[in-house]
Amino acid sequence: xxxxxxxxxxxxxxxxxxxxxxxxxxxxxxxxxxxxxxxxxxxxxxxxxxxxxxxxxxxxxxxxxxxxxxxxxxxxxxxxxxxxxxxxxxxxxxxxxxxxxxxxxxxxxxxxxxxxxxxxxxxxxxxxxxxxxxxxxxxxxxxxxxxxxxxxxxxxxxxxxxxxxxxxxxxxxxxxxxxxxxxxxxxxxxxxxxxxxxxxxxxxxxxxxxxxxxxxxxxxxxxxxxxxxxxxxxxxxxxxxxxxxxxxxxxxxxxxxxxxxxxxxxxxxxxxxxxxxxxx
Amino acid sequence: xxxxxxxxxxxxxxxxxxxxxxxxxxxxxxxxxxxxxxxxxxxxxxxxxxxxxxxxxxxxxxxxxxxxxxxxxxxxxxxxxxxxxxxxxxxxxxxxxxxxxxxxxxxxxxxxxxxxxxxxxxxxxxxxxxxxxxxxxxxxxxxxxxxxxxxxxxxxxxxxxxxxxxxxxxxxxxxxxxxxxxxxxxxxxxxxxxxxxxxxxxxxxxxxxxxxxxxxxxxxxxxxxxxxxxxxxxxxxxxxxxxxxxxxxxxxxxxxxxxxxxxxxxxxxxxxxxxxxxxxxxxxxxxxxxxxxxxxxxxxxxxxxxxxxxxxxxxxxxxxxxxxxxxxxxxxxxxxxxxxxxxxxxxxxxxxxxxxxxxxxxxxxxx
Numbered sequence: 001x002x003x004x005x006x007x008x009x010x011x012x013x014x015x016x017x018x019x020x021x022x023x024x025x026x027x028x029x030x031x032x033x034x035x036x037x038x039x040x041x042x043x044x045x046x047x048x049x050x051x052x053x054x055x056x057x058x059x060x061x062x063x064x065x066x067x068x069x070x071x072x073x074x075x076x077x078x079x080x081x082x083x084x085x086x087x088x089x090x091x092x093x094x095x096x097x098x099x100x101x102x103x104x105x106x107x108x109x110x111x112x113x114x115x116x117x118x119x120x121x122x123x124x125x126x127x128x129x130x131x132x133x134x135x136x137x138x139x140x141x142x143x144x145x146x147x148x149x150x151x152x153x154x155x156x157x158x159x160x161x162x163x164x165x166x167x168x169x170x171x172x173x174x175x176x177x178x179x180x181x182x183x184x185x186x187x188x189x190x191x192x193x194x195x196x197x198x199x200x201x202x203x204x205x206x207x208x209x210x211x212x213x214x215x216x217x218x219x220x221x222x223x224x225x226x227x228x229x230x231x232x233x234x235x236x237x238x239x240x241x242x243x244x245x246x247x248x249x250x251x252x253x254x255x256x257x258x259x260x261x262x263x264x265x266x267x268x269x270x271x272x273x274x275x276x277x278x279x280x
Numbered sequence: 281x282x283x284x285x286x287x288x289x290x291x292x293x294x295x296x297x298x299x300x301x302x303x304x305x306x307x308x309x310x311x312x313x314x315x316x317x318x319x320x321x322x323x324x325x326x327x328x329x330x331x332x333x334x335x336x337x338x339x340x341x342x343x344x345x346x347x348x349x350x351x352x353x354x355x356x357x358x359x360x361x362x363x364x365x366x367x368x369x370x371x372x373x374x375x376x377x378x379x380x381x382x383x384x385x386x387x388x389x390x391x392x393x394x395x396x397x398x399x400x401x402x403x404x405x406x407x408x409x410x411x412x413x414x415x416x417x418x419x420x421x422x423x424x425x426x427x428x429x430x431x432x433x434x435x436x437x438x439x440x441x442x443x444x445x446x447x448x449x450x451x452x453x454x455x456x457x458x459x460x461x462x463x464x465x466x467x468x469x470x471x472x473x474x475x476x477x478x479x480x481x482x483x484x485x486x487x488x489x490x491x492x493x494x495x496x497x498x499x500x501x502x503x504x505x506x507x508x509x510x511x512x513x514x515x516x517x518x519x520x521x522x523x524x525x526x527x528x529x530x531x532x533x534x535x536x537x538x539x540x541x542x543x544x545x546x547x548x549x550x551x552x553x554x555x556x557x558x559x560x561x562x563x564x565x566x567x568x569x570x571x572x573x574x575x576x577x578x579x580x581x582x583x584x585x586x587x588x589x590x591x592x593x594x595x596x597x598x599x600x601x602x603x604x605x606x607x608x609x610x611x612x613x614x615x616x617x618x619x620x621x622x623x624x625x626x627x628x629x630x631x632x633x634x635x636x637x638x639x640x641x642x643x644x645x646x647x
Contacts, residue, residue, distance in 0.1 A: 095424065098419055134414075135419040167408055169318070173501070232455055245616055245617035247617045247619060255625075258628075269577055269598075272576060
């Protein structure tokens with residue numbers, strides 16, 4: 001069983017600055033972490049390996065400093081880590097990102113064996129799009145299983161996988177086939193504390209670093225800013241509303257004073273709240 | 281790999297300037313994907329019809345509803361209903377293998393429709409289903425997709441300007457897809473107001489075949505376990521919401537939020553840090569990455585009001601903010617502010633509201 005986990009290193013801070021010319025985000029100087037949603041994907045991959053044997057490869061695209069997060073992932077017990085790093089990848093939107101990642105996963109398949117499962121987190125905390133997983137699946141022609149809350153059964157002989165998938169009004173129980181891409185829902189497991197052996201191994205491990213060319217990118221125009229159909233025209237802080245909140249003083253009986261003030265300002269609310277509380 | 285790209289878009293950093301290739305100029309009209317599962321339309325689809333109507337009118341084009349589902353009355357009813365929410369026409373792919381949502385079949389249905397009838401704008405709800413589908417469709421079509429938008433507009437050149445919070449909601453950005461079609465975007469439930477429903481006659485319905493049989497689909501649905509009503513929080517649709525933030529100081533103090541909520545018949549919620557700290561479960565989170573609410577009254581206690589939170593509550597009719605810091609950003613968009621420690625004020629509010637609203641309860645118990 002070969003499992004690839006797509007992971008992203010993200011800023012651990014709201015202190016984000018925007019480049020005045022390109023309108024892209026400046027990441028320098030901000031502390032970074034593994035995208036918290038991806039930890040569930042890493043843990044799920046390690047659990048499957050525990051059950052069926054095989055290897056777990058962690059893949060990330062990012063600046064050279066993303067090596068730190070890859071080492072962290074190795075310390076949990078992953079077998080190898082691949083860093084896709086090249087200035088051609090900079091400024092990629094979701095479509096360009098999926099092109100680069102899909103290309104790298106194909107190369108990983110050639111070098112280390114084709115993956116049976118590709119795991120991703122539900123979304124990242126910086127982009128929040130949840131679109132890269134589906135895009136990678138589509139480009140690789142993998143079956144796509146998103147928002148998976150539980151893997152019920154893996155049948156290696158039949159090549160099938162049964163999962164529970166969160167949909168809007170309930171849970172779909174699905175039977176599908178590997179190879180597939182699974183985006184794991186948050187909170188379904190807890191990332192392990194790596195063993196001492198793994199921690200030592202991670203510190204010494206060689207991180208595999210691929211440029212666009214190394215990864216087998218054929219068309220550089222499909223990468224990074226150039227390969228992105230979307231363009232960020234404006235990044236801005238939201239305008240404060242013209243009028244700020246009206247501050248009210250409540251005196252020594254604040255509860256009663258507040259209720260008085262509220263119903264004076266919004267007379268209809270009293271009847272509505274009465275209606276709502278009648279059921280209690 | 282699905283590099284089924286037709287003619288490539290202009291080379292270089294072309295995306296920055298509008299140079300729409302000739303073969304994409306035929307793309308016209310605004311489409312809304314009507315999300316339905318088991319005959320139930322997700323309200324976000326009607327909200328999008330409202331937003332789509334405004335875009336279509338500005339562009340002087342048609343607004344079309346796209347309905348994908350099983351053959352039969354339930355799906356037909358959805359088509360009819362789409363006209364009551366303002367559709368000029370509807371596209372329909374009806375096939376029994378579309379009874380349950382599956383990525384493979386729905387992606388084919390929607391992608392084929394786009395290729396056949398060429399919309400310039402395609403909007404979907406940013407639900408689990410919508411995000412699952414939108415990513416696949418955009419990648420198949422090799423076009424731009426802007427996720428979780430909070431504002432949609434068209435600029436002077438007729439391009440879709442999609443605004444969304446970025447970087448965990450600390451900034452907003454406006455994103456364009458200038459040289460690819462369709463311009464795709466998803467919008468979270470409750471972000472756009474629900475338009476009025478007006479009874480209208482059935483308009484033009486364009487049917488398109490799915491061109492797929494069950495054997496073509498790898499993923500099979502074994503069963504569906506609907507959520508029990510009792511486990512669902514009704515936060516997004518509540519008329520009154522009380523929420524707490526880090527200003528509460530401890531997980532124990534979150535009780536004060538629940539108590540006030542119970543006293544006024546409200547749903548309770550929280551800001552993102554409380555979910556990250558594990559004080560409150562994630563289905564109670566209000567904000568960009570949580571629920572968007574549009575209540576008549578929103579009471580925010582000990583919440584500073586980061587943009588991430590703000591975009592989730594701006595649709596509230598009336599916002600009351602309680603915070604010790606009079607410079608907290610929440611006072612920039614609340615209607616009424618009280619500068620005090622929420623932990624001390626909340627019990628007094630609970631008591632005062634109970635006193636004021638309880639006579640009815642006595643009447644009810646007496647009768």
